[in-house]
Amino acid sequence: DTEVTQTPKHLVMGMTNKKSLKCEQHMGHRAMYWYKQKAKKPPELMFVYSYEKLSINESVPSRFSPECPNSSLLNLHLHALQPEDSALYLCASSHTQTTRGYTFGSGTRLTVV
Amino acid sequence: GENVEQHPSTLSVQEGDSAVIKCTYSDSASNYFPWYKQELGKRPQLIIDIRSNVGEKKDQRIAVTLNKTAKHFSLHITETQPEDSAVYFCAPEGGSNYKLTFGKGTLLTVNP
Numbered sequence: 001d002t003e004v005t006q007t008p009k010h011l012v013m014g015m016t017n018k019k020s021l022k023c024e025q026h027m028g029h030r031a032m033y034w035y036k037q038k039a040k041k042p043p044e045l046m047f048v049y050s051y052e053k054l055s056i057n058e059s060v061p062s063r064f065s066p067e068c069p070n071s072s073l074l075n076l077h078l079h080a081l082q083p084e085d086s087a088l089y090l091c092a093s094s095h096t097q098t099t100r101g102y103t104f105g106s107g108t109r110l111t112v113v
Numbered sequence: 114g115e116n117v118e119q120h121p122s123t124l125s126v127q128e129g130d131s132a133v134i135k136c137t138y139s140d141s142a143s144n145y146f147p148w149y150k151q152e153l154g155k156r157p158q159l160i161i162d163i164r165s166n167v168g169e170k171k172d173q174r175i176a177v178t179l180n181k182t183a184k185h186f187s188l189h190i191t192e193t194q195p196e197d198s199a200v201y202f203c204a205p206e207g208g209s210n211y212k213l214t215f216g217k218g219t220l221l222t223v224n225p
Contacts (some may be wrong), residue, residue, distance in 0.1 A: 104157050
């Protein structure tokens with residue numbers, strides 16, 4: 001298995017909802033990442049997990065809450081989002097945080113209404 | 114943090130022509146320089162990368178060249194094909210934090 005799988009592919013949520021995005025990989029990678037990508041913009045790093053521990057938080061608002069329950073899974077919990085949070089959320093993984101070459105998932109397209 | 118500039122922002126070529134995209138960066142400690150291709154509605158995919166101890170790397174029609182002194186690296190695509198049409202991002206890695214900083218992207222259109 002050489003893929004990063006993200007679910008759901010599309011999500012529409014209200015500003016008072018709580019939802020979660022899921023990311024899974026079975027490549028034995030020990031670094032996992034969340035990126036946010038707005039239309040016609042580059043991906044922006046949100047969080048990095050290294051060996052299941054939060055390594056980098058790019059000053060992301062607390063309405064985004066990451067979780068890494070084990071080495072294969074990465075979640076992003078969403079609560080009280082704003083319409084401007086609508087974007088493509090990409091998960092990626094690499095062997096370790098210092099190993100080059102990310103594998104990206106296909107992303108979750110999130111719309112906040 | 115790393116400042117990354119990518120040029121041009123759009124590039125239109127005829128099928129069979131060559132395309133060159135340039136990326137400049139600010140962190141002199143950067144030592145890993147990848148290029149990603151993102152087709153419309155799809156995930157970014159790593160297409161080629163180079164490390165700081167190498168000046169050039171080639172993979173079939175794609176090559177990357179690095180000038181560490183001038184702090185820039187370039188993507189070269191030869192014999193372009195319509196399926197090369199996509200947005201290309203450079204993403205140099207910061208020397209101290211191992212973070213990739215993506216350039217703003219280049220929309221490449223290859224006209225048949």
